[in-house]
Amino acid sequence: MRWPALLFPIAALASAPAAAQAASEQVGLYEAQATEIAAAIDLRADGRFRYGLSYGALDEEGEGVWTVESGTIYLTSDPKVTPPRFALERDVPAPAGTLTVQLSDPEALGGYPLTLIVTIAGEDRPRYVDAEEDGRVPLEPGMVVTSVVPDMPVYEIPYQPHALTPDVGHNLVFRFEPNDFGKADFAREPVAIRDSTLVLERYGRTIPFHRQQR
Structure with a gap:
């Protein structure tokens, strides 16, 4: 199990004065160990x-301010995190009913196939569609795509879909802008307090963090 660099040496944390550490019952170092998880x-x-998390192929870290309200800890990132994004670099008209999507740097996905988040006219929820090796997007007859954006494997990041003109085809090229890639973007992220354990919901997992002795 890899341990993110952010998961700091306990000895370095022990230098804080004991009086300051006693300022809150929740002050302290909490660690989590589970299948595929170190945090x-x-x-x-x-x-x-x-904060730091290693979960399978995912590594993220974060810092900021924390507060306690009604038995729950809230984490807010500081400084503010600029999330990664896929920016449209080129949109070339193509034959009607066709859609091709490529990345300016195919290595940006780290070897994962290109999956697209596609919005279809008349459907309430977007679809996840894998592009062919040449970038062609398989479309069912009569399907009208109203927006599209590449999906980032493993990580949960906000997306800015690119709206499409429905009466023409599109040949799109997106550029990946990493910005603060790998930084957790917390905005009053709730962490439950259960005795000497903190519980964080992250990436579909319930992660218990246990208080460590200094």
């Missing part, structure tokens, strides 16, 4: 936190 949350007496 830590450090809640500091000055109201700051540090």
